[in-house]
Amino acid sequence: xxxxxxxxxxxxxxxxxxxxxxxxxxxxxxxxxxxxxxxxxxxxxxxxxxxxxxxxxxxxxxxxxxxxxxxxxxxxxxxxxxxxxxxxxxxxxxxxxxxxxxxxxxxxxxxxxxxxxxxxxxxxxxxxxxxxxxxxxxxxxxxxxxxxxxxxxxxxxxxxxxxxxxxxxxxxxxxxxxxxxxxxxx
Numbered sequence: 552x553x554x555x556x557x558x559x560x561x562x563x564x565x566x567x568x569x570x571x572x573x574x575x576x577x578x579x580x581x582x583x584x585x586x587x588x589x590x591x592x593x594x595x596x597x598x599x600x601x602x603x604x605x606x607x608x609x610x611x612x613x614x615x616x617x618x619x620x621x622x623x624x625x626x627x628x629x630x631x632x633x634x635x636x637x638x639x640x641x642x643x644x645x646x647x648x649x650x651x652x653x654x655x656x657x658x659x660x661x662x663x664x665x666x667x668x669x670x671x672x673x674x675x676x677x678x679x680x681x682x683x684x685x686x687x688x689x690x691x692x693x694x695x696x697x698x699x700x701x702x703x704x705x706x707x708x709x710x711x712x713x714x715x716x717x718x719x720x721x722x723x724x725x726x727x728x729x730x731x732x733x734x735x736x737x
Contacts, residue, residue, distance in 0.1 A: 552578075552585060557596045559636070559710045560587070564594025568638040568721060574702070575617035576710055578634045579627050582606045586616045586623055618678035622686055622704070629687035632706035636713035639702040642724035643668075647697045654697065654724060661723030668720055669696045676701040695720050 556576060563569045574593050577586035583603055587593060591600040602612035604620070606627055613620065623635050646654055647670045654668040669689035673681040676698055686704055689696035695705040695716040703720055705713040 553596065553598060553601055555710060556585075556587065556593075556601050559714055560593030560596050562714060563636070563638055563717075564592075566718060566721075568640045568717060569593055570639065574636075574638045575619050575623075576634070576636050576713075577617075577623045578710060579606065579632070583611075584616075584620070584623060584627065586620060588612075588615050589617050621678055621680065621683045625683035626687050626690055626704070626706060630690050630706060632690065633708045634706065634710045634713050636705045636707075636710055636717055637702060638705075638717050640717065640721035640724065642728050643697050643703055643720050644700060646724045646727060647699045651699075654720070654727070656719075656723035656727070657730065658723050658726045661719050661726070664716065664719045665693065665695060665723065667693060668723075669693055670699055671696055672699045 563574055571592055572590055575587045577584055582605055584606055585601055585603050588600045588602050602615045604611040604613035604616055619637055626632055626635055656662045656665050671685045671689050673679055675681055690706050695703055697703050703717055705716040707713040
């Protein structure tokens with residue numbers, strides 16, 4: 552399992568979708584959540600950087616888990632997600648600061664895969680109960696959502712599927728951003 556987290560974490564970092572210590576990922580296996588450790592470097596995950604805790608119980612290594620554990624748990628409880636990937640894609644985050652509306656991809660891949668990407672707002676954006684309450688609703692209508700000014704949360708049956716939505720969103724956001732500089736729509 553560590554190898555999958557390592558591969559996806561490296562892909563996120565190389566793609567510029569996270570900073571050295573940013574982002575987090577998890578998968579659910581029954582009632583157990585496997586989630587990246589708080590402060591881990593996703594691009595260089597090592598043994599011990601993926602911790603296991605309960606979906607509904609603070610057991611195992613929950614104190615070591617990402618600060619977004621409360622959000623991951625809420626998404627698992629209220630959606631059919633099997634994997635969650637949280638990143639900080641710069642163009643998508645920039646677009647989220649310019650609108651309170653969904654991001655609507657104008658490129659073919661983004662339009663096909665994503666259609667509309669909900670943008671949600673919260674006073675406390677990192678690991679808050681407010682995000683835990685709002686995000687599952689957004690992810691029940693789309694495979695990825697952007698938390699205004701913070702980052703994206705993608706869900707899938709695997710981490711690879713969640714990565715696909717994350718990279719498609721960032722490319723779509725970049726295309727919107729670049730085309731808007733030349734008279735295209737935002």
